[in-house]
Amino acid sequence: MSALNALFTDYEQAVWLDFVARGFIAKGELEALVVKDDLRGVTSNPSIFEKAIGHSSEYDDSLKAVLDQGDARVIDLYEGLAIADVQAAADVLRRVYETSDGADGYVSLEVSPYLALDTEETLIEARRLHKAVARDNLMVKVPATPEGLPAIRQLTAEGISVNVTLLFSKSTYEAVAKAFIDGLTEFGAKGGDVSKVASVASFFISRIDVLVDKQLDEKGEFEDLKGKVAIANAKLAYQSYKRIFSGPAWEALDAKGAKAQRLLWASTGTKNKAYPDTLYVSELIGRNTVNTMPPATMDAFRDHGQARASLEENVGEAEAVMARLAKAGIDIEAVAKQLVAEGVQLFVDAADAVLGAVASKRAALLGARLNGHACKLGDVLQGATDKTIESWRAGGAIRRLWAHDKTVWTGTDEDKWLGWLRIVEDGLAKVGEYQAFAEEIRSEGFTDAVVLGMGGSSLGPEVIAATYGEREGWPRLRILDSTDPDEVRTVEAAVNLEKTLFIVASKSGSTLEPNVFRDYFLGRMKEVVGDRAGRHFVAVTDPGSAMEKAAQADGFRKIFYGVPRIGGRYSVLSAFGLVPAAAAGVEIDEFLESAHIMVRSCGPMVPPANNPGVRLGAAIGSAALEHGRDKVTIICSPGVGTFGTWAEQLIAESTGKEGKGVIPIEGEPVGVPAVYGRDRFFIYLRLDGRADAQQDEAVKGLESEGHPLVRIDLEKVEQLAQEFFRFEIATAVAGAVLGINPFDQPDVEASKIETKKLFSAAEETGALPAETPLFEDDTIALYADTANAEALAQGEGGVEATIARHLARVKEDDYVALLGYIERNAAHHAALQDARLAVRDARKVATCLEFGPRFLHSTGQAYKGGPSSGVFLQITADPSQDLPIPGRRLGFGTVIAAQARGDFSVLAERGRRALRVHVKGGDVEAGVKRIAAAVKAAVG
Structure with a gap:
């Protein structure tokens, strides 16, 4: 013994x-x-x-x-x-x-x-x-x-x-x-x-x-x-x-x-x-x-x-x-x-270690079913990111985030806006409802489904429509999020109203754009199908909203409810994204199951070092806060190319406030390393089997020059759903790192208030207030507030000379944003895209190309509330022909003009460097080409 x-x-x-x-x-x-x-x-x-x-x-x-x-x-x-x-x-x-x-x-x-x-x-x-x-x-x-x-x-x-x-x-x-x-x-x-x-x-x-x-x-x-x-x-x-x-x-x-x-x-x-x-x-x-x-x-x-x-x-x-x-x-x-x-704490550390080990093995065993994530940040930024990740681990921050602890951020009302954390599980419980709706729409022979929305209500569905494409036997999904009368006419001309379903999407029900879209198309539908007009409409809105009441009064086919505890930009995995997806024939169960893989990967018990959402958010936040890399540039493979339009709203509207923030850069083709400053942070969404070899080589060039880059690999298009959730977690984490509330949008509200004042006054008087241009000729007029006018007054007059002086104000680490309140069509995009790239290549600054009013509910928050590093060129135009709105004295032309003026007014009030260029006479395409040429000449 x-x-x-x-x-x-x-x-x-x-x-x-x-x-x-x-x-x-x-x-x-x-x-x-x-x-x-x-x-x-x-x-x-x-x-x-x-x-x-x-x-x-x-x-x-x-x-x-x-x-x-x-x-x-x-x-x-x-x-x-x-x-x-x-x-x-x-x-x-x-x-x-x-x-x-x-x-x-x-x-x-x-x-x-x-x-x-x-x-x-x-x-x-x-x-x-x-x-x-x-x-x-x-x-x-x-x-x-x-x-x-x-x-x-x-x-x-x-x-x-x-x-x-x-x-x-x-x-x-x-x-x-x-x-x-x-x-x-x-x-x-x-x-x-x-x-x-x-x-x-x-x-x-x-x-x-x-x-x-x-x-x-x-x-x-x-x-x-x-x-x-x-x-x-x-x-x-x-x-x-x-x-x-x-x-x-x-x-x-x-x-x-x-x-x-x-x-x-x-x-x-x-x-x-x-x-x-x-x-x-x-x-x-x-x-x-x-x-x-x-x-x-x-x-x-x-x-x-x-x-x-x-x-x-x-x-x-x-x-x-x-x-x-x-x-x-x-x-x-x-x-x-x-x-x-x-x-x-030792037990917590040990629990983190064992859960991290399990998370690592789970990821390895899932293989390509879970989108990959590789970071090449450089030693300094990687060190800062690792420090942030360890801080999150030691403080239990990811568990606190999932527990709706508002002290993860600023301790104000963040706990009221976290319903998106569990929306995928809620959606999976309602798959049958979405499937029944989809079959009903299909069986009745609808050929088109048009989302009438703005910001978070439209950008997610737009990505789904472009990514999943038109499916045989199902309605084609279209998005209308512009009040430009030409764009409204273009959408109407593309569909057969008798076979079109309109999805009116508005959380609050009080947002101007969805309401005027509804007024217009409901009026047109009544002209075509009479009393059956309401059967061509469904609403997606929060319970008790004005939109709910209007939908009930107008006999809408169905009302789907959003979750009041989810802000618009976090709503893509809720009814606001799922209803349009279901109408277009997307398999909602597969869509949500794919998203659920990422939800589990980013869950409360997954330690930060193994948590894809925390890792990405920590890198974005650390890069912006400590290293001046606050221009998050999103590069996407063909097939998922529109994802950046959704991500830029999420990032900009969430982080750009209190003079801080991250400016998302979307739609810039990859250039050679020499055209970029040291303020860039790159995210590359690469779709296996659809990747562009030239794009791959360009990204490798950025890596070799030491630009921080996160590469996300998707095996197939259907896995894009995972990225919606990863980026939501990452944005919430980045907001915490920056020390701001990522769920409010104070400067978006400021633009809405200014627009409403202008439009209400115009409806009473019959027109917007008269303006005095800084300069005008036969086709172009320039407008600026007093401070910007004084800054641009010295020197030769004229459109081209003034645009050149405006762009001469661009400094290192600034960004230039072209903001077009005009129809978003191929010709306008091509001309302005050419101009933006000329600015980037010549001045080595980040550039944005946005179309209003959609960006007001997106990057507009960061432009007004974020760092004062933007130089803005707003482009407005007389419409070729206005389009009246049933029940209102004024048409879409006045709506978009009021939105542009409201936007510019708040930019000016925030002390931003801004110039408005207005195309006169209705020949918008010619005016845009002239403006683009002036921009290129200014930086050439």
């Missing part, structure tokens, strides 16, 4: 193993320890599982089996592995449990350390784990934090056996013992069999000496106390145990067969190599206690340990040690408090 056997047979101390692993159990090694060494129990924790899961392949087959059937959350994958191991270990120890009448034979499983400071969540988790493991010989581990104490009492009162962890002080232990006795008393009073409940109180030994020895070194005296305090503290705790479990309160329970809560010595491997490797075993041997050892300590004690009844030796000396410790100015209660906090 070895010294290890003697602990139980001679001294009635149970030996538990602080280790569990699948192969260890499967190969019979655990069973051998039970037989050979009288092993009486097993404990587990995240650190043990991290070593087993993260540093071996023995769990890979189990993970693969789950993922071959679909997908699962990282936390569910981990728990599936851990619970299976605990069940297997419990089954091995079942014989010990039965022969000891339930005194031993336990396996312990930890409640998530993330919940250590939350009583109610600890209770919920402990009950769930107890039910999931479904073994009588399970002990649920709960830490002895202030929040853990009431949970320990309540769980005991429910008949659940508890392993109380992170005990360091005698006073806390006494409170734990009281909680156990009180809980057990309540359980018995309710008719429970108290003999079926067991508990251990785990004193962590070596950590006390590590901290106290360090403090003694700092004091430079009382050196004789080193290596003695932990053992002395434990001996005095054992005296408390003897007293507590012999008094009247306990004797009443003892008479019913209750088992005393045993003291368990944990952390018994020595950390100081100067101490004997069996120190914390040989000096703490006593009746009715437990020593839980890591395998190395167990091997050492079996080999050369000395067993004796040491726990009650020299109790007076132990008291003297603690008295001298106090004399040294070291408060054991303060030590204990620090060690509890550190212990919780």
